Amino acid sequence: MLSFYELENNKPILFWSGILLFLELLSGLAWFYNPLAIVFFIFSKEIVFSSDSVVTTVQISVCGNGVKEGGEDCDTNDFGGVSCTSLGYTSGTLTCDAACDYVTSACIYTAPVIIGGGGGGSTVLLPTVTGVSFSGKAYPSSEVTVLKDGQIISMTMAGPDANFLVSLSNISAGNYIFALYTEDSQGLRSSLFTFQVYVTFGAISTVSGIFLSPTITADKVEVKKGDNLAIFGQTTPNSQVSILVNSSQDFFASASTDESGAYLYNFDTSVLEEGDHSTKSKVTLNSATSNYSTAIGFLVGDKNVSRQPGADCGNLRGDINCDGKVNLVDFSIAAYWYRRTNPPIRVDINGDGQVSLVDFSIMAYNWTG
Numbered sequence: 001m002l003s004f005y006e007l008e009n010n011k012p013i014l015f016w017s018g019i020l021l022f023l024e025l026l027s028g029l030a031w032f033y034n035p036l037a038i039v040f041f042i043f044s045k046e047i048v049f050s051s052d053s054v055v056t057t058v059q060i061s062v063c064g065n066g067v068k069e070g071g072e073d074c075d076t077n078d079f080g081g082v083s084c085t086s087l088g089y090t091s092g093t094l095t096c097d098a099a100c101d102y103v104t105s106a107c108i109y110t111a112p113v114i115i116g117g118g119g120g121g122s123t124v125l126l127p128t129v130t131g132v133s134f135s136g137k138a139y140p141s142s143e144v145t146v147l148k149d150g151q152i153i154s155m156t157m158a159g160p161d162a163n164f165l166v167s168l169s170n171i172s173a174g175n176y177i178f179a180l181y182t183e184d185s186q187g188l189r190s191s192l193f194t195f196q197v198y199v200t201f202g203a204i205s206t207v208s209g210i211f212l213s214p215t216i217t218a219d220k221v222e223v224k225k226g227d228n229l230a231i232f233g234q235t236t237p238n239s240q241v242s243i244l245v246n247s248s249q250d251f252f253a254s255a256s257t258d259e260s261g262a263y264l265y266n267f268d269t270s271v272l273e274e275g276d277h278s279t280k281s282k283v284t285l286n287s288a289t290s291n292y293s294t295a296i297g298f299l300v301g302d303k304n305v306s307r308q309p310g311a312d313c314g315n316l317r318g319d320i321n322c323d324g325k326v327n328l329v330d331f332s333i334a335a336y337w338y339r340r341t342n343p344p345i346r347v348d349i350n351g352d353g354q355v356s357l358v359d360f361s362i363m364a365y366n367w368t369g
Contacts, residue, residue: 063100072100084108091170108170131169132199136210137162137236137285138182138190139261144212147179150328152336158182162236162261173201179329180210181321184234185260187344188215189322191294192329211290214241214263216281218298222305225274228266229298231281237261239285244292246278247271257283272300294322318363320346325368334359 062069068078074096084092084107092107138144138158146154146166158164179194190212199205214235223229231243234257241263243253251272255265267279280295298307318326320333337343337355345351349359 064098068100073102075100129169129204130173130199130201131167131171132176132178132197132205132207133165133167134178134180134210135163135165135206135208136180136212137288138164138212139184139215139234140237140259142182142184144180144182145333147329147332148176150177150179151332167204171199173199175199178207180212182212183344184215186215186217186234188217188233189346190215191291192321192323193291209288211236211283211285211288213290213293214281214283216243216279216293216296218279218296218307220298220304221307222299222301222303223269224302224304225272225300226268226270227304229269230264230266231279232262232264233281233293234261235263235281235283235290236285239283241265241281241283243267243279243281245272246280246295248273269300274300274302316366316368317349318366320349322346326363326366327369330363331360334363 063072063075066076066078068075068080074080074082074094076096079094079096079102082094082102084090084094084104087094087102087104087107089104089107092104094107095103095105097103134146140158140160140162142158142162144156144158144164144166145152146156146168148168148171154166154168156164156166175196175198177194177196179192181190181192183189193210193212195207197205197207212235215233216231217233219230219232231253233241235241237257237259239257239261241255241257243255243265245251245253245267251267253265253267255263257263263281276297276299278295278297280292282292283290299305316324316326318330320330323329334347334349334355337347339354339356341354343353343355347355347359349362352358
């Protein structure tokens with residue numbers, strides 16, 4: 001019970017408390033009769049509890065600060081543990097745009113294959129990779145280059161036994177023209193091995209038994225009639241090389257390769273008339289035979305002139321793969337070596353030690369298509 005003093009000092013509080021209690025009773029009676037009573041009731045409550053405080057925390061998301069926050073799918077490289085697979089795709093790379101939204105254009109979905117049904121249940125096979133695989137023989141420890149539609153897409157090393165295997169995955173189904181070539185220990189390049197492949201969706205298309213042709217060169221661009229012309233190159237080890245010398249009458253010769261795949265044949269030019277000639281070679285191992293190599297030319301005359309490095313491709317600048325043309329294949333090879341160190345002599349067209357726009361300009365000038 002309050003004392004007189006307390007009653008006297010709390011008159012304002014008691015007065016307003018009584019008034020508010022009375023108003024609350026009235027508001028209860030008039031709840032459904034006077035909408036203003038609701039407003040007044042709320043207002044009276046604000047007066048009574050005006051001493052209470054409410055703390056509100058407002059969090060602001062900033063897109064671009066590298067931290068995924070509320071309202072954002074992602075921020076730069078922060079995806080909050082979300083990936084293409086967690087979003088329902090089979091594979092791929094999830095990225096984030098400038099608005100901090102997911103970008104799924106690089107996500108890949110491969111539908112599962114369902115086998116069975118008819119009351120006996122069904123089996124769901126997980127999606128398989130779409131790709132292509134190549135295997136065959138090149139030269140011992142040589143670098144094998146793979147092109148798809150004229151563009152370099154892969155490089156691999158052959159083993160000491162000259163066998164190689166290269167697999168390409170995540171290739172869309174469809175028809176493609178593939179080509180392979182390799183280089184020997186002297187920097188000479190094989191001819192292109194070109195073929196068409198239809199890549200089947202959800203399967204690995206396999207091409208085996210590829211046999212890259214030998215490299216071939218000679219020690220002279222001009223040989224004195226009756227002197228020997230040394231014809232040599234490289235291919236698979238312990239194999240047999242057939243050499244064809246074109247003239248008014250074709251001449252055939254044979255040479256064996258050593259453990260490194262090198263071969264050499266000294267051709268007696270006394271059987272040839274004076275003038276221009278050419279020679280090429282192919283290799284046989286067991287029952288497999290390669291295509292012929294690119295042909296090289298030489299002259300039978302009255303003197304001997306040594307052959308200089310790079311002379312086997314003729315005088316067409318920009319013909320990097322030595323096929324007598326300057327086209328997309330040469331452009332692709334040059335693009336691979338763009339700004340890389342130690343490019344091959346044939347790729348560094350202007351001989352400044354690098355592949356730059358100058359080399360591409362020379363190639364464009366000599367373009368044959």
